[in-house]
Amino acid sequence: MSEEKVPIYIKKELYERLKKHVKESGGFESIEEFVEFVLNEVLEEEEEEEVYSPEEEEEIKRRLRSLGYL
Amino acid sequence: MISRPHGGRLVNRVLASKRRERILEEVDEFERLNIDQGRAFDAENIAYGVYSPLEGFMLEEEFLSVLDDMRLPNDLPWTIPIVLDIDEKTAARIEPGDDVMLYYEDIPVAVLHVEEIYVYDKERFARCVFKTTDLAHPGVAKVFSMGKYLIGGRVDLINDPPNPFERYTLRPVETRVLFRERGWKTVVGFQTRNVPHLGHEYLQKSALVFVDGLFINPVIGRKKRGDFRDDVILSAYEVLLRNYYPRESAVLSIVRYEMRYAGPREAIHHAIMRKNFGCTHFIVGRDHAGVGNYYGPYEAQEIFKEFPDLGITPLFFREFFYCRKCGAIVNERVCPHDESFRLRFSGTKIREMIRSGKTPPPEFMRPEVAEAIFQFENPFVE
Ligand SMILES: [Zn+2]
Numbered sequence: 001m002s003e004e005k006v007p008i009y010i011k012k013e014l015y016e017r018l019k020k021h022v023k024e025s026g027g028f029e030s031i032e033e034f035v036e037f038v039l040n041e042v043l044e045e046e047e048e049e050e051v052y053s054p055e056e057e058e059e060i061k062r063r064l065r066s067l068g069y070l
Numbered sequence: 071m072i073s074r075p076h077g078g079r080l081v082n083r084v085l086a087s088k089r090r091e092r093i094l095e096e097v098d099e100f101e102r103l104n105i106d107q108g109r110a111f112d113a114e115n116i117a118y119g120v121y122s123p124l125e126g127f128m129l130e131e132e133f134l135s136v137l138d139d140m141r142l143p144n145d146l147p148w149t150i151p152i153v154l155d156i157d158e159k160t161a162a163r164i165e166p167g168d169d170v171m172l173y174y175e176d177i178p179v180a181v182l183h184v185e186e187i188y189v190y191d192k193e194r195f196a197r198c199v200f201k202t203t204d205l206a207h208p209g210v211a212k213v214f215s216m217g218k219y220l221i222g223g224r225v226d227l228i229n230d231p232p233n234p235f236e237r238y239t240l241r242p243v244e245t246r247v248l249f250r251e252r253g254w255k256t257v258v259g260f261q262t263r264n265v266p267h268l269g270h271e272y273l274q275k276s277a278l279v280f281v282d283g284l285f286i287n288p289v290i291g292r293k294k295r296g297d298f299r300d301d302v303i304l305s306a307y308e309v310l311l312r313n314y315y316p317r318e319s320a321v322l323s324i325v326r327y328e329m330r331y332a333g334p335r336e337a338i339h340h341a342i343m344r345k346n347f348g349c350t351h352f353i354v355g356r357d358h359a360g361v362g363n364y365y366g367p368y369e370a371q372e373i374f375k376e377f378p379d380l381g382i383t384p385l386f387f388r389e390f391f392y393c394r395k396c397g398a399i400v401n402e403r404v405c406p407h408d409e410s411f412r413l414r415f416s417g418t419k420i421r422e423m424i425r426s427g428k429t430p431p432p433e434f435m436r437p438e439v440a441e442a443i444f445q446f447e448n449p450f451v452e
Contacts, residue, residue: 057247060247063244064244064247064248064251067237069240069248069321070248
């Protein structure tokens with residue numbers, strides 16, 4: 001995985017709240033680490049877990065149709 | 071959105087066709103290990119992701135963590151050991167690092183990549199999982215009949231164990247596509263190993279009022295003498311669904327699995343399996359996965375308190391019954407009348423009626439369902 005970083009701008013007030021949260025909750029080394037963790041979690045949650053290709057999905061639907069499920 | 075798989079990723083350890091062919095060509099070169107039906111079903115469930123995140127039979131660290139903490143070493147809830155036992159003679163000819171071919175009924179079912187062979191304490195196994203060491207408990211008896219060692223490691227599925235119910239078998243990848251295609255955002259799973267009476271129907275329909283879809287998922291596997299046969303259960307459900315459920319609200323498909331009769335612990339396991347099929351909710355009724363009087367009637371509901379991070383929402387129900395005063399199927403949450411008005415659903419009573427050729431009353435069982443059962447010359451396991 002690439003370790004190259006890019007800057008992102010967020011509101012100062014939010015930054016201060018994050019700083020306070022990270023300091024009080026422990027667990028995270030830095031605000032950056034905390035933000036990366038949270039964003040990763042959100043993205044994983046969003047991404048529909050697709051373990052198959054479009055062709056495989058068609059195959060699945062074909063079987064479901066042939067058995068009367070769809 | 072339907073439930074994410076347990077541990078975040080649906081496991082797939084079904085060998086792709088090319089590698090499978092290559093392995094089958096040299097199948098005789100593998101060390102051979104015969105396994106029973108329950109272990110063959112476990113291998114199948116691992117491979118198709120029903121047991122996600124498990125990728126194989128448990129190593130000692132996982133096994134002990136499940137016994138003591140009801141969690142995998144990474145803290146993910148897991149209550150039933152998924153283990154493969156071998157006897158001393160077999161242990162002597164297998165080493166960590168070996169690839170072993172698992173055979174069921176003379177069919178090569180899976181390759182086991184052996185990582186560990188370890189001894190275990192049967193009494194501790196039984197006490198932790200079944201809360202008893204009484205050999206009259208079928209799960210305990212099973213543990214004490216197992217070999218001295220456990221053998222752990224990943225599996226790759228080569229062949230499905232023989233399946234007379236292919237037509238009713240959907241894998242988690244398939245149910246997930248199905249639920250999505252039906253537009254279901256919330257799906258409630260129902261575990262069963264019986265023909266449906268009206269108590270079951272009301273349980274399912276009470277849950278269905280609040281969610282988009284119902285996933286009826288009978289367990290097919292080793293049965294006791296006098297149980298209803300698998301084909302009878304499926305036929306009875308087909309008829310019930312056709313006559314009494316909106317076509318768009320319910321799905322019937324099976325899971326092949328050996329019941330452990332571990333009551334509360336097994337209820338958690340049943341919920342995890344249904345989470346992997348894509349369910350967001352799971353019905354837990356009275357004495358779920360229990361046997362005899364080893365567990366309290368609602369103990370299997372109480373255990374869910376210990377797993378706020380399970381990732382599937384249990385729906386708890388008190389037992390349903392027919393109340394003559396209410397003139398309806400109700401439970402103690404909604405009916406104030408005393409026992410003299412109440413007709414309790416009893417599996418035993420229904421079995422006795424059917425055995426003697428009597429049609430159960432319509433307050434007990436839908437006439438179409440009874441009729442479907444009577445189509446079979448002998449609906450019971452011999
Ligand atoms: Zn009543």
